[in-house]
Amino acid sequence: MHRIKVRVVEDALDANNTIARANREDFDRAGVTVINLMSAPGAGKTALLERALDDLGDVRVAVLEGDVEGSLDAERLASLHVPVVQLNTSAGFGGECHLDANMVRSALSALPLADIDLLIIENVGNLVCPAEFRVGEDVRAMVCSVAEGEDKPLKYPLMFRACELAVVNKIDLIEHTDVDLDRLLANLQTVHPGIEHLICSARTGEGVDALRDWLIDKVAAARAGDGTFTPAGSAPA
């Protein structure tokens, strides 16, 4: 027996990215714009969707709901009469902390792709892991609530750098916190210069119109054919 060294130089997530690309091709073929929505648990992803998805004009939307366990969020969204498909990750090792491309692929047949324009993939609540895995989306967006504090972008830079939109939610609570909104927004720009942001409250509805407009604009931009998918690397170029 002797030992040899073999150079490989392969991205560890190549297999995931290949499946993500296949998902993306299926979405493109069906003319569906896909948003991968991420956040820490409890930042208000579902509450924002409940507010924003009730009136998207002529944009037909469906939601792929990722959770470790249960279908509580899916039930909330189903009351909006939009198609919701639940994806549970509890089959993984103690419950996967993120959706990957293969999990999304497994749900494709349950999604009415031919009848929708926009698919929102509500990822598992987690500020670290989902940022590492492309799932075939056009755009990655995140929610950060003021209740999480103003230093979150500095503590979880990968997530904030991976997304092109940060929705600052729970703005109605800011007076009950010590958070300085300007400092939060400055921290956001520090880790991701040029990132778009919206200030919202899912509770009061403040800023939700702007989120709705952003979603409608993304569908329009994808229809105009300027969507880009660059699976290599998780952060912006």
Place this chain on the structure above:
Amino acid sequence: MHELSIAQAIADIAARHAKGRRVVKIEVRVGHLRQVVPESLSFAFALLTPGTALDGCELQITHVPAVGCCRTCGARSVLEDFPLRCGRCEGLDIDLVAGEELLVDALELEEEPTTGERVHRGSHV
């Protein structure tokens, strides 16, 4: 704990290249800007590999510093922290050249010497 998924992906890549040969070591390069904790990755790898073709395989993780090239003054600098700032002119318009990789770089494999190699070695005796 996405390190578990990453460890599985690394193990899959190694097994594919090994083609049945024993893998002694996997060399992985992890960029400074990836949120991968080396200890968690090693732990996950140790959980996944016993009883598989990679049993006993060493996972060598090399940290790759983040390096940026300044679009303003052209200087290259190591970027430790956010904001990513040029070490010379302190400019923020940085072109990242390293620090985002998550690569299976090389494998060390154990294999039976081929007949040709046996003859070659024999000639030295």
